[in-house]
Structure formats: C-alpha cells, structure tokens
Amino acid sequence: MRESVKHRLIGAAVLAAIAVLFLPSFFKDRQQYQVDTSSHIPGRPSITAVDFNEPTRPEGIEPAPAPETMFVPDEAESVPVAEVLPSGQAIVAPVATSSWQSASSKSAATDASVPVIPLNAQGLPDTWVIQVASLSAQAAANKLRDQLQADGHKAYVRAVPSANATIYRVFIGPKQDKSEALAIKSQLDKRLKVNSLVLPFKP
Numbered sequence: 038m039r040e041s042v043k044h045r046l047i048g049a050a051v052l053a054a055i056a057v058l059f060l061p062s063f064f065k066d067r068q069q070y071q072v073d074t075s076s077h078i079p080g081r082p083s084i085t086a087v088d089f090n091e092p093t094r095p096e097g098i099e100p101a102p103a104p105e106t107m108f109v110p111d112e113a114e115s116v117p118v119a120e121v122l123p124s125g126q127a128i129v130a131p132v133a134t135s136s137w138q139s140a141s142s143k144s145a146a147t148d149a150s151v152p153v154i155p156l157n158a159q160g161l162p163d164t165w166v167i168q169v170a171s172l173s174a175q176a177a178a179n180k181l182r183d184q185l186q187a188d189g190h191k192a193y194v195r196a197v198p199s200a201n202a203t204i205y206r207v208f209i210g211p212k213q214d215k216s217e218a219l220a221i222k223s224q225l226d227k228r229l230k231v232n233s234l235v236l237p238f239k240p
Contacts, residue, residue, distance in 0.1 A: 102239075104195070164238040165218040166210035170231055171197075178205035185209060190221070211238035 169185065169192070172178040178194045185192035190209045197204045209225075212218040215235065222233045 162213055163215075164211035164213050165215050165235055166208045166212070166238045167218055167222050167225065168234040168236055169207045169209060169225055169229070170233070171204050171206045173202060173204065175203075175205050178207050181207050 170178075170181060172181070175194075175196070182192045182194050185207070192207060192209050195206050195208065197206055209221060210218065212221070218235045222235050225231060225233050
C-alpha cells in the first residue's frame, strides 16, 4: 500500500515538473504579435531636368590631315630604307639632308646650352620627333618599335605610301626639347648604326 502511494506521488511530481517546463512556451506561442506595416522607404526626391545645348565647333580650327599625308618627304629628299639584322641592328642607306635640316642641326648645336621653347603660328610650343628608320617591311618596323619601347622610348610606326610601295617609318617622341631629341638621335645612331632624323612633330 505504501509503495503504490509512493509511486503515485513520484508520478505526480514528474507531471508537475513537465507542466512547469512546457506550459509557458505553449502559451507564449499563442500570443499575438503586432506587425509594423509602416513603410521605411524614403520618398521620391525632387529632381529638376536640365537641358544641355548641342556642342558647337569653334571657328578657326583646321581639321587634322589624313594619316597617309603625314611625314611625306619632299621630292628632293631621299628616303632612307633600312633593314633590321637578326641581331636587332638596322643598316640605313645614306640620306640626303635638306637645307632646313642642316640649318636646324647647326642652330641646335650652338644653342644646346640655352633651352628655348619656340611657339608656332597657333601659339603652341613646337615639338620634335626622331625618325629612327624607314623600313620596307612592316614586320621589321614593328620589331624595331618593340625594341625601342623595351629600352624605355615612346616609339611608334607610321605607314607612308610612296610611288612604288608603302614605307614604314619608326618614330620616337614627341619631345618638347629639341636638344633632348638630338641627344637621343646621337645615342641611337651609335648604338643601332643608323642615320636618324629629328623632324618637327605633326599630329
């Protein structure tokens, strides 16, 4: 008799403990939550449309010449044609230097110590390029250009059509200081065994 009462008391205690643990969560799940339905998106900003005028071309500006007409030599000026050896050196044929090139070279030699930046008719400073070589093969011109770029020069190639075939000229520049261009010319002439030219830059 006492054992059965004892078992009943233990069962009642276990049920009471279970009720204490799970009843609060049961009633909590049945609670109603208030959902906030107000919008937190900001309102549309006030934007005023702006009309832009069409661009107008300024007067007095000459159009750029076609690339085929740039650096075309005069009839009296012979075009040096060179070929690049497998070692990367170039051999250039003798060049007939025009009178204005001789005069400019002499003036640059006498005034090399005084930096002078002349202005052209448009009020812009004159710039100069070094024509390293004129090649008959585009692949050879590109190879020489890549070699000069690897040496730190800003080299590029221009294709110039002639009466017989297209000539590919390799240039370095432009340089604002003519004495700097002449110094680069001297270095290239000794290293590549060429007779390069310093010419005015024409974009």
